[in-house]
Amino acid sequence: MVVALLWPLAGMPLFQRVGFEANAARVRAIDGMRGYLALAVVLHHAVIYHEFLTTGAWKYPPSAFYGLLGQVGVSFFFIISAYLFWGKLLSAKSAVDFPTLLLKRAFRIGPLYILAVGLAMALEVADGQIDYSTFATYERAFLNLLFGVFGYVPLSSARVCVLACVTWTLPYEWLFYFSLPIAAIFSRHPVTRIGLPAVLLAFSILMSMNGGGGAYGYLGLFAGGMLCATLEANTLLVKVHRHVLSTMALALLVYIFATYRIAYAPGPVLPCIGAFFLIVSGADFFGLLTANRSVRLGEISYGIYLLQGLAFVAIFSIAPVRTLALDNATQYWLVIVMAMVLLVLMALVAHLVVEKPGVSLGNSLAAVLRLSTQRETREAPVAREVWSWRMPTSFTRQSADRS
Numbered sequence: 001m002v003v004a005l006l007w008p009l010a011g012m013p014l015f016q017r018v019g020f021e022a023n024a025a026r027v028r029a030i031d032g033m034r035g036y037l038a039l040a041v042v043l044h045h046a047v048i049y050h051e052f053l054t055t056g057a058w059k060y061p062p063s064a065f066y067g068l069l070g071q072v073g074v075s076f077f078f079i080i081s082a083y084l085f086w087g088k089l090l091s092a093k094s095a096v097d098f099p100t101l102l103l104k105r106a107f108r109i110g111p112l113y114i115l116a117v118g119l120a121m122a123l124e125v126a127d128g129q130i131d132y133s134t135f136a137t138y139e140r141a142f143l144n145l146l147f148g149v150f151g152y153v154p155l156s157s158a159r160v161c162v163l164a165c166v167t168w169t170l171p172y173e174w175l176f177y178f179s180l181p182i183a184a185i186f187s188r189h190p191v192t193r194i195g196l197p198a199v200l201l202a203f204s205i206l207m208s209m210n211g212g213g214g215a216y217g218y219l220g221l222f223a224g225g226m227l228c229a230t231l232e233a234n235t236l237l238v239k240v241h242r243h244v245l246s247t248m249a250l251a252l253l254v255y256i257f258a259t260y261r262i263a264y265a266p267g268p269v270l271p272c273i274g275a276f277f278l279i280v281s282g283a284d285f286f287g288l289l290t291a292n293r294s295v296r297l298g299e300i301s302y303g304i305y306l307l308q309g310l311a312f313v314a315i316f317s318i319a320p321v322r323t324l325a326l327d328n329a330t331q332y333w334l335v336i337v338m339a340m341v342l343l344v345l346m347a348l349v350a351h352l353v354v355e356k357p358g359v360s361l362g363n364s365l366a367a368v369l370r371l372s373t374q375r376e377t378r379e380a381p382v383a384r385e386v387w388s389w390r391m392p393t394s395f396t397r398q399s400a401d402r403s
Contacts (some may be wrong), residue, residue, distance in 0.1 A: 005337055006039070009344050010293035012296045017372070018299040020359055029279050032289035035297025037073040037302035044070025044345065045164045046336045049312050050361050053326060058160045064261045071263030072256060074169055075221050075272045077305075081173055082225025085180060086197070089187040090233045100366045105177055109170070109302075109360025110147040112354050117144050117152050120162040123313065129156045135319060147152050164309030173217050183226075194234070196227035201273075205266040217264030224273030228280050237281040245283035249275040250312035253375055303347030303355065 009015075047066040052058050061067045089096060121141060124130055131137055143150040148170030154161055161167075186192040204220030231237065238245060252275040260268045275283075284290045297304075315338060316322045325335035 032294035034301035111358030
């Protein structure tokens with residue numbers, strides 16, 4: 001219901017300007033689901049934030065539903081990343097230019113991330129609780145600004161993360177991107193392109209069942225996204241009506257929420273992968289995911305995800321609003337709706353002012369890098385030809401001098 005109240009916002013004229021120019025074809029439903037995944041994470045943190053305001057503790061929600069809401073949202077984000085980028089490797093007709101790919105990812109993730117982290121650190125400075133006498137403070141500040149490779153760590157150990165602790169996912173995203181050059185080796189053969197994700201998924205399940213940490217669950221999610229991309233590339237999709245697919249995908253999600261409390265385990269990971277595969281096959285949740293407003297929310301989903309902590313801080317820093325919210329549950333959710341409206345507007349402005357220009361700049365720099373690489377490639381054979389032409393002359397002259 002809270003999310004439904006945000007639906008009219010996506011119809012604002014300004015939302016027609018969102019989106020990136022992309023050449024790669026993608027499943028429209030995946031773009032449409034991103035916004036709802038990000039909003040699910042926001043609702044997850046809204047419940048955590050209530051506990052934080054009342055007790056000062058930042059901990060997992062007492063409600064299994066709201067606990068899973070955020071974790072399932074993150075699970076699908078991991079699956080989508082693997083699906084898209086492994087899919088790029090599978091569809092590439094020539095060697096992938098990984099420096100260019102990483103450069104473009106840096107300018108896709110980095111500008112808004114640095115803005116959010118900069119605001120978070122500025123709030124910490126304003127609080128005046130930072131110890132400037134220790135080297136660790138400056139080390140944290142430096143690592144915080146590295147485009148999310150190390151995530152965000154508060155400068156003061158006495159403060160809970162201003163960004164609602166959402167940046168923990170970015171190091172795993174970067175680790176996946178950095179692994180792509182190795183993964184590309186396996187993408188070239190029909191057997192290994194399905195064998196690699198299958199082996200990784202089996203390995204993650206085995207390690208998780210034997211007491212492995214959450215990282216093995218994340219590995220399984222990435223492997224599941226890769227597997228979905230491989231099955232799609234081999235046209236091994238579920239070919240039934242999209243309403244049937246939507247019903248099946250919805251049933252898998254209901255099963256997850258009705259059965260589990262933690263999403264990063266083999267039990268819920270496999271239904272998440274299955275639900276996503278059904279979406280790749282054509283499930284659109286009865287048209288919801290492919291609606292224009294859903295796609296527009298999806299385009300600003302990174303801002304919704306990354307800026308949610310700042311929206312909470314902005315709203316709950318107002319003492320009368322905080323008092324109103326903590327009076328009873330109804331008023332708290334009313335304030336949360338206000339915070340989410342603010343968040344969507346913040347994400348929209350950030351998308352237009354920061355994200356789109358950042359992506360455009362990244363594309364321009366990537367084009368320059370490609371031209372430079374192509375120039376070096378063209379000049380290298382010419383240099384070898386000149387060298388091979390000059391060698392005999394030099395050698396003859398040296399031989400004559402010795403004689």
